[in-house]
Amino acid sequence: MKKLFSIAFLFVAFATMISCDSIQPNKISEMAGLEQVESILSTPEYIDLDYLKVEISSEDQLNENFEFLNVDYFDKKVEKVIEQFYGGGYAGFSDPKAKKIQPKKYETFKVSEIDFSFINQKTNEGKQMVADKYSSEYEDFTLSVIRVKKENGKLKTTFDVNMVTIGGGGGSRQGQMVTTVYYSISCTIEDDGSITLKES
Numbered sequence: 001m002k003k004l005f006s007i008a009f010l011f012v013a014f015a016t017m018i019s020c021d022s023i024q025p026n027k028i029s030e031m032a033g034l035e036q037v038e039s040i041l042s043t044p045e046y047i048d049l050d051y052l053k054v055e056i057s058s059e060d061q062l063n064e065n066f067e068f069l070n071v072d073y074f075d076k077k078v079e080k081v082i083e084q085f086y087g088g089g090y091a092g093f094s095d096p097k098a099k100k101i102q103p104k105k106y107e108t109f110k111v112s113e114i115d116f117s118f119i120n121q122k123t124n125e126g127k128q129m130v131a132d133k134y135s136s137e138y139e140d141f142t143l144s145v146i147r148v149k150k151e152n153g154k155l156k157t158t159f160d161v162n163m164v165t166i167g168g169g170g171g172s173r174q175g176q177m178v179t180t181v182y183y184s185i186s187c188t189i190e191d192d193g194s195i196t197l198k199e200s
Contacts, residue, residue: 051148
């Protein structure tokens with residue numbers, strides 16, 4: 001059984017004018033989006049950190065525009081795991097904050113170990129696998145989040161592909177609030193490069 005979620009949007013009663021030369025956000029499903037993430041993490045303050053997790057997210061569950069970056073890393077100065085957020089209203093990264101629950105076991109990695117080109121290739125391959133499997137019932141297949149961590153000495157990448165029923169069934173409208181029901185498939189890039197889809 002696939003994960004079932006809902007997301008609410010507020011309808012605005014007037015049209016917003018967008019200029020033709022406005023900057024379009026990079027998508028996490030495209031290399032430009034992942035290069036943006038790599039650039040952010042390659043600044044002097046962050047490039048040499050010992051990361052436990054790098055999580056890349058879109059601005060909402062049904063589009064792929066890069067918006068959020070959530071990182072956990074081990075700070076040798078204070079000997080604690082620190083969490084920081086990028087995007088979502090922050091001007092750069094949020095202030096570093098020690099995680100309330102410190103993990104007892106973990107493995108760390110450097111930004112230089114992340115193969116963003118490989119991740120881009122495999123996440124798009126996984127999104128196509130989901131589309132091929134579910135296109136008779138669902139549409140709008142969207143890569144919403146990419147997570148990188150290290151397990152047993154190797155980097156492990158997981159990602160979520162969201163989708164809605166064909167025709168947008170399952171949603172509802174109440175006044176100016178519209179709720180859209182979507183389903184999520186968790187995907188894992190295995191050590192041999194294959195992709196495993198998980199329905200839960």
